Amino acid sequence: MKKFDKLTVCLDMRGCPNRCRHCWLGAVPNGNMEKEELRFAAREFKPLANTFEIDFWYREPDFGDNYRELWELTEELSDVKTPHFEIMSFWRAVRDKDYIPWLYSLGVRVCQLTLFGGEEKTDHYVGRKGAYGEIVKTIEMLLEHKISPRIQAFVNKDNIDELCEIERLAEDMSLEKRCEQFGGKFVMFVHQGSCDGENEKFYDAWVTLDDLKKIPPKLAEKTLEHFGKQSLSEVFGETEHDLLLKLENDSSVTDFRESSPVFYVDRNFDVYPNVSTPEPFWCLGNLKRDKAERIAENYLENKSAAQNVSVTVPVCELAKKLGNPDSMRLFSKGDYFDYLLNRYCREM
Numbered sequence: 001m002k003k004f005d006k007l008t009v010c011l012d013m014r015g016c017p018n019r020c021r022h023c024w025l026g027a028v029p030n031g032n033m034e035k036e037e038l039r040f041a042a043r044e045f046k047p048l049a050n051t052f053e054i055d056f057w058y059r060e061p062d063f064g065d066n067y068r069e070l071w072e073l074t075e076e077l078s079d080v081k082t083p084h085f086e087i088m089s090f091w092r093a094v095r096d097k098d099y100i101p102w103l104y105s106l107g108v109r110v111c112q113l114t115l116f117g118g119e120e121k122t123d124h125y126v127g128r129k130g131a132y133g134e135i136v137k138t139i140e141m142l143l144e145h146k147i148s149p150r151i152q153a154f155v156n157k158d159n160i161d162e163l164c165e166i167e168r169l170a171e172d173m174s175l176e177k178r179c180e181q182f183g184g185k186f187v188m189f190v191h192q193g194s195c196d197g198e199n200e201k202f203y204d205a206w207v208t209l210d211d212l213k214k215i216p217p218k219l220a221e222k223t224l225e226h227f228g229k230q231s232l233s234e235v236f237g238e239t240e241h242d243l244l245l246k247l248e249n250d251s252s253v254t255d256f257r258e259s260s261p262v263f264y265v266d267r268n269f270d271v272y273p274n275v276s277t278p279e280p281f282w283c284l285g286n287l288k289r290d291k292a293e294r295i296a297e298n299y300l301e302n303k304s305a306a307q308n309v310s311v312t313v314p315v316c317e318l319a320k321k322l323g324n325p326d327s328m329r330l331f332s333k334g335d336y337f338d339y340l341l342n343r344y345c346r347e348m
């Protein structure tokens with residue numbers, strides 16, 4: 001087979017301490033993969049790409065106690081190492097005093113944390129009591145270390161009236177001013193997330209056009225700034241009704257293949273392309289049972305059930321079969337396509 005330009009492989013070595021109700025990666029049990037398994041995955045996949053990179057997580061970053069050792073090992077096993085993302089583990093931050101200084105030492109200057117409203121709502125949506133308190137404590141710790149917190153809010157009809165709590169927290173903690181004091185910048189934004197994984201269960205509570213006016217003004221202003229948009233409807237997308245009108249005569253198909261893909265390897269060594277939620281119909285094979293080359297070929301030949309549907313079934317057919325023309329729910333076009341595709345595959 002022709003080599004990929006670049007292949008990135010991420011193992012879900014330890015899972016995640018949280019069970020967020022919006023998680024597109026799914027609420028699956030945590031695994032406990034060994035260092036040797038990281039080496040094994042690298043050995044298998046590395047020959048398939050001109051440039052190879054491996055990482056030890058795709059759910060919670062740095063969740064395992066040996067996170068530093070794993071970071072160094074992935075440096076050793078990779079041809080290139082992407083800098084640490086601007087996402088972090090608040091679970092670890094409040095339990096490990098060396099964690100935030102370590103992030104700083106890697107050059108991290110902004111870290112994203114997710115809120116759903118006040119304490120009760122956030123604990124409920126993160127799926128863990130005490131999560132809100134840990135996030136607030138983490139924000140303080142980030143500021144002490146001159147790292148700017150970036151607050152992301154997910155919204156649906158159930159928590160939209162609680163968004164004012166997020167504004168209030170930012171105000172009470174003087175986040176804007178405190179970031180400016182060390183030359184940082186405070187960012188916060190709200191969106192509905194993609195309608196896949198756990199978040200798909202909120203389809204019935206999905207944000208509609210009339211909800212946008214309920215987004216509090218400061219959060220709305222910062223959201224437009226963050227996304228570089230003029231209006232909230234540009235951020236939240238079009239109504240399902242309007243999208244269906246556009247799709248009814250659209251006979252195009254979608255090919256997800258890339259020359260530099262990212263593969264996710266779950267705790268059971270099942271491999272998925274990083275396109276949508278890792279559900280069985282996206283699975284490319286199992287690294288313990290199948291050769292890495294076979295898994296890559298399955299990707300390149302659109303053999304997973306979802307890839308196969310996406311290149312053979314025109315979008316108008318997905319829309320006709322599963323769309324709801326009376327719905328005023330808001331989606332970006334890409335997210336709506338993924339929602340239709342996942343449903344189609346599940347019901348197939």
Ligand code: SF4
Pocket residue numbers: 016017018019020022023024025026058059060
């Ligand atoms: S959204 Fe992130 S933190 Fe929440 S359950 Fe999923 S992987 Fe874990």
